[in-house]
Amino acid sequence: MASLISETTQKIFTPENLRTAAKQSERCLVVPVRLRRAIKKYLREQEDPYMRRKVLRLSQSFSEIKDVNLHLVAETSKELAEDPLKSMEQSKRWKIKSAYGDIGLTYRDDETVAYVASRMPAVYSACYRVLSEVRRRLPGFLPTKVLDFGAGTGSAFWAMKEVWPKSVEKINIVEPSQSMQRAGRSLIQGLKNLPLIHSYTSLQALTKGISKFEREHDLVIASYVLGEIPSLKDRITIVRQLWSLTRDVLVLVEPGTPHGSNIISQMRSHILWMEKRKCRKAKVNKEDSKDLIDLRSGAFIVAPCPHDGRCPLEKSGKYCHFVQRLQRTTSQRAYKRSKGDPLRGFEDEKFSFVAFRRGQRPRESWPLDGMTFETLKEQRAKRNPEDLEIDYEGLVNIEETADIIPYEEVDPSAYDSDVMETDNVNDTYEDQDQDQEEETVNADLGGGWGRIIFPPVRRGRQVHMNICRPTNQDASEGSFDREVFTQSKNPTLHHLARKSFWGDLWPLGRNVTRTVS
Ligand SMILES: C[S@@+](CC[C@H](N)C(=O)[O-])C[C@H]1O[C@@H](n2cnc3c(N)ncnc32)[C@H](O)[C@@H]1O
Numbered sequence: 001m002a003s004l005i006s007e008t009t010q011k012i013f014t015p016e017n018l019r020t021a022a023k024q025s026e027r028c029l030v031v032p033v034r035l036r037r038a039i040k041k042y043l044r045e046q047e048d049p050y051m052r053r054k055v056l057r058l059s060q061s062f063s064e065i066k067d068v069n070l071h072l073v074a075e076t077s078k079e080l081a082e083d084p085l086k087s088m089e090q091s092k093r094w095k096i097k098s099a100y101g102d103i104g105l106t107y108r109d110d111e112t113v114a115y116v117a118s119r120m121p122a123v124y125s126a127c128y129r130v131l132s133e134v135r136r137r138l139p140g141f142l143p144t145k146v147l148d149f150g151a152g153t154g155s156a157f158w159a160m161k162e163v164w165p166k167s168v169e170k171i172n173i174v175e176p177s178q179s180m181q182r183a184g185r186s187l188i189q190g191l192k193n194l195p196l197i198h199s200y201t202s203l204q205a206l207t208k209g210i211s212k213f214e215r216e217h218d219l220v221i222a223s224y225v226l227g228e229i230p231s232l233k234d235r236i237t238i239v240r241q242l243w244s245l246t247r248d249v250l251v252l253v254e255p256g257t258p259h260g261s262n263i264i265s266q267m268r269s270h271i272l273w274m275e276k277r278k279c280r281k282a283k284v285n286k287e288d289s290k291d292l293i294d295l296r297s298g299a300f301i302v303a304p305c306p307h308d309g310r311c312p313l314e315k316s317g318k319y320c321h322f323v324q325r326l327q328r329t330t331s332q333r334a335y336k337r338s339k340g341d342p343l344r345g346f347e348d349e350k351f352s353f354v355a356f357r358r359g360q361r362p363r364e365s366w367p368l369d370g371m372t373f374e375t376l377k378e379q380r381a382k383r384n385p386e387d388l389e390i391d392y393e394g395l396v397n398i399e400e401t402a403d404i405i406p407y408e409e410v411d412p413s414a415y416d417s418d419v420m421e422t423d424n425v426n427d428t429y430e431d432q433d434q435d436q437e438e439e440t441v442n443a444d445l446g447g448g449w450g451r452i453i454f455p456p457v458r459r460g461r462q463v464h465m466n467i468c469r470p471t472n473q474d475a476s477e478g479s480f481d482r483e484v485f486t487q488s489k490n491p492t493l494h495h496l497a498r499k500s501f502w503g504d505l506w507p508l509g510r511n512v513t514r515t516v517s
Helices: 015-022 033-046 051-070 074-082 084-090 109-137 155-163 178-188 203-209 232-244 258-285 330-336 376-382 418-422 491-498
Strands: 145-149 170-174 196-200 217-223 246-255 299-303 322-327 346-358 399-401 449-452 457-459 462-470 478-486 505-507
Touching (some): 015 491, 015 505, 033 109, 033 178, 051 330, 109 155, 109 178, 109 217, 109 299, 109 322, 109 346, 145 155, 145 232, 155 178, 170 203, 196 203, 217 232, 232 258, 258 299, 462 491, 462 505, 478 491
Parallel strands (some): 145 170, 145 217
Antiparallel strands (some): 299 346, 449 505, 462 478
């Protein structure tokens, strides 16, 4: 296929490197052996004969909490905060005390051990997927000081160590459960080159414990915790506090459920609204001079949204979420097994997320600006008759949903067990060559990269995709459109669409015609 040369951008794209830049979905993740080994060792030390029961109970209590959350309209939240005992009737695990100090769920030893065995590998995988995208989209961003809010047993910390193995020097942890803290410490025992770790039981303790100048963190992450805070008001207050502790990037990750996605959407709207209001005020105070505005003022979305406008999925009945497949660890397979049936070798973790960055969204040209595309007819007219191949695939009118996740079923018997790999593991992170992993072409943040939401559907020579995209130059507004790519109209984009998956980016051009069904 011919190279596509952009006239307006410095970058030269080919269909191959467009695909590389667009790809964000990860293949079936294998939890790193050092984490699998740490989990195994920790569980062995607990010598718990009732693990399966505990895993089941934890899973049931998550469902209960989901139900309670669904019924938590403003009135109930208020009631819950004023009368914690009443709330206990609804879910035995709520704990609520002071304003923003001790709300949320309780994690005692039973829940903690079950969490490590069953949930930690999946939550780690979602965090790894999210942070990997942050690294790709912000290649110059190397966080040295990090805050992990509701850190639990450290899933986000482990993901961070994989994504930025050399940069993190200091990490502050906020985790109210002593049991979770103990497990987190036990899991990292023996790891070399650890950053300096400080633990706090609440945000108040953190802000009291360190001076004002030390409060800012390059990266703040809150994974799978906001949904455990029972009211919208409390969540907003906490996220505002987290944002005030963020020097550069704030990442929120929640389960990929309607509730989790709704929380992400609400927090997204709130931070963007708050920062827009601040910018407006600053402009007025500084006599409307754009140049005088602090470079750090404002906020924009690094991922997943390609724009900073209102979420087009709001009130659409759909919810924005993604999926990460992971090979199940031995502990997951052992304790999640039900009624003696063996589990599949993998599981799909659904998650919703948002990554904010301080400052203004950069203005960049869009990847397809200035590109011209040939139709299939034009391409064929240029070919020698002997080069013509019969396109059998296109002749068959099949409909298929592109695999939700870009990989084949994992054969459990082919799975690398923790045991097999234990002996050869170097548990420092220095053996990783981060540079080697860096992608050669990165999608920038200028708004020219839409996001594929939900699995693309292939129908014969067409690919149907749902794309979230900006609708104006500065990406301050966006829409969610169903687009159809046909082989006859644009074989290049059709080819790219066939290779794309849910969660990948989609290159846009300001003048590229699109077909909307
Ligand atoms: C589902 S776990 C997630 C743990 C970890 N972030 C992860 O990704 O694996 C939720 C954690 O949030 C903590 N948590 C709940 N309410 C909290 C609050 N108000 N402040 C800080 N942490 C809280 C719990 O103790 C628990 O460790």
